[in-house]
Amino acid sequence: xxxxxxxxxxxxxxxxxxxxxxxxxxxxxxxxxxxxxxxxxxxxxxxxxxxxxxxxxxxxxxxxxxxxxxxxxxxxxxxxxxxxxxxxxxxxxxxxxxxxxxxxxxxxxxxxxxxxxxxxxxxxxxxxxxxxxxxxxxxxxxxxxxxxxxxxxxxxxxxxxxxxxxxxxxxxxxxxxxxxxxxxxxxxxxxxxxxxxxxxxxxxxxxxxxxxxxxxxxxxxxxxxxxxxxxxxxxxxxxxxxxxxxxxxxxxxxxxxxxxxxxxxxxxxxxxxxxxxxxxxxxxxxxxxxxxxx
Amino acid sequence: xxxxxxxxxxxxxxxxxxxxxxxxxxxxxxxxxxxxxxxxxxxxxxxxxxxxxxxxxxxxxxxxxxxxxxxxxxxxxxxxxxxxxxxxxxxxxxxxxxxxxxxxxxxxxxxxxxxxxxxxxxxxxxxxxxxxxxxxxxxxxxxxxxxxxxxxxxxxxxxxxxxxxxxxxxxxxxxxxxxxxxxxxxxxxxxxxxxxxxxxxxxxxxxxxxxxxxxxxxxxxxxxxxxxxxxxxxxxxxxxxxxxxxxxxxxxxxxxxxxxxxxxxxxxxxxxxxxxxxxxxxxxxxxxxxxxxxxxxxxxxxxxxxxxxxxxxxxxxxxxxxxxxxxxxxxxxxxxxxxxxxxxxxxxxxxxxxxxxxxxxxxxxxxxxxxxxxxxxxxxxxxx
Amino acid sequence: xxxxxxxxxxxxxxxxxxxxxxxxxxxxxxxxxxxxxxxxxxxxxxxxxxxxxxxxxxxxxxxxxxxxxxxxxxxxxxxxxxxxxxxxxxxxxxxxxxxxxxxxxxxxxxxxxxxxxxxxxxxxxxxxxxxxxxxxxxxxxxxxxxxxxxxxxxxxxxxxxxxxxxxxxxxxxxxxxxxxxxxxxxxxxxxxxxxxxxxxxxxxxxxxxxxxxxxxxxxxxxxxxxxxxxxxxxxxxxxxxxxxxxxxxxxxxxxxxxxxxxxx
Numbered sequence: 001x002x003x004x005x006x007x008x009x010x011x012x013x014x015x016x017x018x019x020x021x022x023x024x025x026x027x028x029x030x031x032x033x034x035x036x037x038x039x040x041x042x043x044x045x046x047x048x049x050x051x052x053x054x055x056x057x058x059x060x061x062x063x064x065x066x067x068x069x070x071x072x073x074x075x076x077x078x079x080x081x082x083x084x085x086x087x088x089x090x091x092x093x094x095x096x097x098x099x100x101x102x103x104x105x106x107x108x109x110x111x112x113x114x115x116x117x118x119x120x121x122x123x124x125x126x127x128x129x130x131x132x133x134x135x136x137x138x139x140x141x142x143x144x145x146x147x148x149x150x151x152x153x154x155x156x157x158x159x160x161x162x163x164x165x166x167x168x169x170x171x172x173x174x175x176x177x178x179x180x181x182x183x184x185x186x187x188x189x190x191x192x193x194x195x196x197x198x199x200x201x202x203x204x205x206x207x208x209x210x211x212x213x214x215x216x217x218x219x220x221x222x223x224x225x226x227x228x229x230x231x232x233x234x235x236x237x238x239x240x241x242x243x244x245x246x247x248x249x250x251x252x253x254x255x256x257x258x259x260x261x262x263x264x265x266x267x268x269x270x271x272x273x274x275x276x277x278x279x280x281x282x283x284x285x286x287x288x289x290x291x292x293x294x
Numbered sequence: 295x296x297x298x299x300x301x302x303x304x305x306x307x308x309x310x311x312x313x314x315x316x317x318x319x320x321x322x323x324x325x326x327x328x329x330x331x332x333x334x335x336x337x338x339x340x341x342x343x344x345x346x347x348x349x350x351x352x353x354x355x356x357x358x359x360x361x362x363x364x365x366x367x368x369x370x371x372x373x374x375x376x377x378x379x380x381x382x383x384x385x386x387x388x389x390x391x392x393x394x395x396x397x398x399x400x401x402x403x404x405x406x407x408x409x410x411x412x413x414x415x416x417x418x419x420x421x422x423x424x425x426x427x428x429x430x431x432x433x434x435x436x437x438x439x440x441x442x443x444x445x446x447x448x449x450x451x452x453x454x455x456x457x458x459x460x461x462x463x464x465x466x467x468x469x470x471x472x473x474x475x476x477x478x479x480x481x482x483x484x485x486x487x488x489x490x491x492x493x494x495x496x497x498x499x500x501x502x503x504x505x506x507x508x509x510x511x512x513x514x515x516x517x518x519x520x521x522x523x524x525x526x527x528x529x530x531x532x533x534x535x536x537x538x539x540x541x542x543x544x545x546x547x548x549x550x551x552x553x554x555x556x557x558x559x560x561x562x563x564x565x566x567x568x569x570x571x572x573x574x575x576x577x578x579x580x581x582x583x584x585x586x587x588x589x590x591x592x593x594x595x596x597x598x599x600x601x602x603x604x605x606x607x608x609x610x611x612x613x614x615x616x617x618x619x620x621x622x623x624x625x626x627x628x629x630x631x632x633x634x635x636x637x638x639x640x641x642x643x644x645x646x647x648x649x650x651x652x653x654x655x656x657x658x659x660x661x662x663x664x665x666x667x668x669x670x671x672x673x674x675x676x677x678x
Numbered sequence: 679x680x681x682x683x684x685x686x687x688x689x690x691x692x693x694x695x696x697x698x699x700x701x702x703x704x705x706x707x708x709x710x711x712x713x714x715x716x717x718x719x720x721x722x723x724x725x726x727x728x729x730x731x732x733x734x735x736x737x738x739x740x741x742x743x744x745x746x747x748x749x750x751x752x753x754x755x756x757x758x759x760x761x762x763x764x765x766x767x768x769x770x771x772x773x774x775x776x777x778x779x780x781x782x783x784x785x786x787x788x789x790x791x792x793x794x795x796x797x798x799x800x801x802x803x804x805x806x807x808x809x810x811x812x813x814x815x816x817x818x819x820x821x822x823x824x825x826x827x828x829x830x831x832x833x834x835x836x837x838x839x840x841x842x843x844x845x846x847x848x849x850x851x852x853x854x855x856x857x858x859x860x861x862x863x864x865x866x867x868x869x870x871x872x873x874x875x876x877x878x879x880x881x882x883x884x885x886x887x888x889x890x891x892x893x894x895x896x897x898x899x900x901x902x903x904x905x906x907x908x909x910x911x912x913x914x915x916x917x918x919x920x921x922x923x924x925x926x927x928x929x930x931x932x933x934x935x936x937x938x939x940x941x942x
């Protein structure tokens with residue numbers, strides 16, 4: 001009785017997601033099959049409702065895969081696709097390598113301090129993303145703070161702004177909390193007597209870590225990796241501000257096609273390709289979350 | 295208490311009659327706690343404990359929570375360092391050994407089974423740490439599985455097991471590397487009563503079959519009485535008495551032990567005489583005689599267990615250790631009936647009567663006048 | 679009985695936090711730099727704050743952003759509360775997987791895709807782009823985050839309290855309103871705060887969904903940033919960081935205080 005009534009609560013969020021999330025994707029898919037046109041909005045064909053069914057038929061006949069064909073002809077799209085995946089994957093790997101020791105370190109601290117440290121990791125996330133990335137420009141630019149510090153130390157200057165290195169740095173910086181928190185959650189929940197049991201059975205502290213703590217924390221690592229990889233693959237602000245014109249990523253391509261070239265069908269087609277690529281990681285992420293939910 | 299009859303099984307009661315290495319001055323203890331103390335902040339968890347545990351002994355540490363029994367066990371396992379004193383294992387001081395180098399394995403209270411490993415992998419964990427050859431591990435795991443009656447369950451995941459099965463996996467995992475001594479930390483706390491009683495007998499049979507030394511920590515006096523060769527009763531970090539279950543029950547060292555293990559009736563008074571192994575005590579409830587010795591003129595207590603007090607509906611013939619009162623209340627426990635008898639305003643005693651016959655009618659009821667008697671040999675004198 | 683942190687543990691945490699905070703600290707420090715150059719310290723000055731408050735366009739953008747943030751956060755929190763109740767309380771009803779799937783998909787969906795699809799929606803239904811389209815889009819973006827926050831609290835909320843209220847004669851909806859809602863109120867507030875800050879922060883979706891007259895602060899900042907480093911941006915960033923940090927730390931301390939009182 002009560003359960004069924006609780007299910008009624010789902011109606012509002014369902015409607016919201018249908019209107020503002022699912023339906024718009026259909027529009028993107030439809031638009032990716034259209035052609036660019038000098039009109040407002042800048043694409044054709046459009047459904048002429050005044051002709052009724054014939055209008056719909058004419059519209060359907062006007063759809064084709066031409067935009068996708070165009071994507072395959074231009075080397076730029078393939079490059080952007082590959083470098084998006086490469087940068088997101090490299091970024092995820094680096095995040096795992098530096099996020100794990102941080103999360104593990106926090107989980108070793110006394111309970112009071114642990115809470116404060118978790119808070120400290122979340123806090124930057126609450127401050128503007130754009131501003132945090134902007135701060136890196138001042139640090140990384142040729143006459144920036146990094147080079148001032150390097151010069152003081154007698155080291156050669158580096159020029160990494162507008163390179164992939166800067167983009168990776170920005171990705172790692174911006175997504176670090178998303179990696180640390182899921183890892184911390186599993187490490188914190190871990191029963192300390194398991195480590196004692198491992199040591200009791202003859203495992204050294206290091207071996208106990210690798211044979212017990214680490215394998216048990218893998219679901220957290222997977223959650224963190226997916227939580228970072230998926231949005232990073234479509235990231236726009238970071239490659240745009242830190243990567244300069246040399247770094248191609250799909251998020252930036254969609255933005256450019258849309259705002260600069262006003263080629264809405266191309267932007268939609270790239271979005272569909274990105275979405276199709278991310279479907280598997282997104283489904284994996286959902287399975288992971290469903291497990292946690294249960 | 296009903297053990298599941300299994301044959302052939304060792305008749306532990308008989309074996310225990312003759313097993314008494316602690317009485318032999320030549321015997322070398324397997325484990326020796328020597329003046330061990332441990333404090334956490336302001337609280338003293340273990341206070342100058344000295345006790346020895348012998349090869350093949352089933353030793354119980356009994357006490358209420360917070361009495362230091364778990365800390366004492368964790369110091370033997372190596373998880374806590376004593377602040378003072380030494381712990382010797384086979385005559386060797388193991389102070390400097392980290393937990394993973396001690397041939398002492400523990401069965402944890404909540405089992406601490408590794409959730410990411412199967413039953414067999416859990417049992418093999420300690421063997422792999424010993425760098426045992428791969429082709430030796432598998433048969434040992436099989437042997438352990440059948441020892442705890444989990445044959446064929448090796449591939450199961452931990453979350454597919456019942457509470458009782460988990461308990462047996464934990465036991466098998468701790469036993470597999472053949473420790474010199476197995477530590478059991480409240481091993482049956484998570485089981486229901488029936489399963490607990492079965493498991494107690496299985497544990498005893500296992501210990502006898504393997505010829506191993508077990509040390510159990512428990513707050514359950516019945517459990518300690520059933521499984522152990524000797525019980526050490528702990529209170530506030532100290533061991534107040536060590537002895538066979540019957541000794542601890544029938545000849546408690548002080549009022550604390552007497553009250554902690556089973557029910558007890560106490561009469562406080564002054565020792566009037568102490569001769570021929572019998573003490574006469576003058577108390578507010580009357581004059582009593584009990585076996586033992588006591589300092590004449592000093593305060594002492596005569597202690598008598600409820601089941602050793604006889605309840606009569608008619609006044610008995612004049613004799614020692616007789617009290618008159620009325621039944622305030624009673625409780626029927628199936629095998630026993632417990633009576634609460636008021637012997638003076640606000641002063642009650644407990645008496646228990648075995649229901650040897652299937653009595654449907656009640657010979658005694660509330661407010662009935664009754665007379666209580668107990669034999670001199672059934673009561674003990676306590677001076678503390 | 680947890681072992682304390684080793685030197686390596688402490689070092690990882692310290693270095694990690696330094697990495698997270700260094701850019702923010704630099705930004706704040708240089709907002710008070712009299713010099714226009716980032717690398718030169720020209721003495722303490724509040725001139726950029728003065729300049730900021732004389733920049734009508736910037737102030738206008740801040741006002742738009744705050745209104746969009748408050749409204750979209752409220753919308754998102756209401757819908758999220760319903761979603762959380764359905765996910766936690768309704769058991770395994772048909773469509774639960776779909777609902778959960780939709781929520782988690784918006785959580786990780788690249789903003790560029792979300793922005794583009796929302797824009798196409800507004801174009802196709804002929805809704806003029808501006809304040810309202812940005813608000814609706816931000817509510818959609820933040821819905822998932824708000825749901826996760828409320829759902830976590832609701833899942834750990836002792837169901838038997840509500841049952842006790844019903845047992846004492848409360849109808850189910852009233853039991854929810856009188857017992858559960860006050861219990862999850864901190865989470866609802868936290869969800870609103872999170873949605874609000876995410877909205878304040880968003881550039882990509884706002885750029886797609888916005889139209890003339892509804893330029894948000896991140897959009898204004900973005901166009902300035904592209905023109906080069908401007909100390910006025912440091913000033914507005916410092917104000918934003920101060921605002922958010924104060925709010926978050928106050929909420930944290932209030933929660934700690936409550937917890938400590940509850941523990942007693």
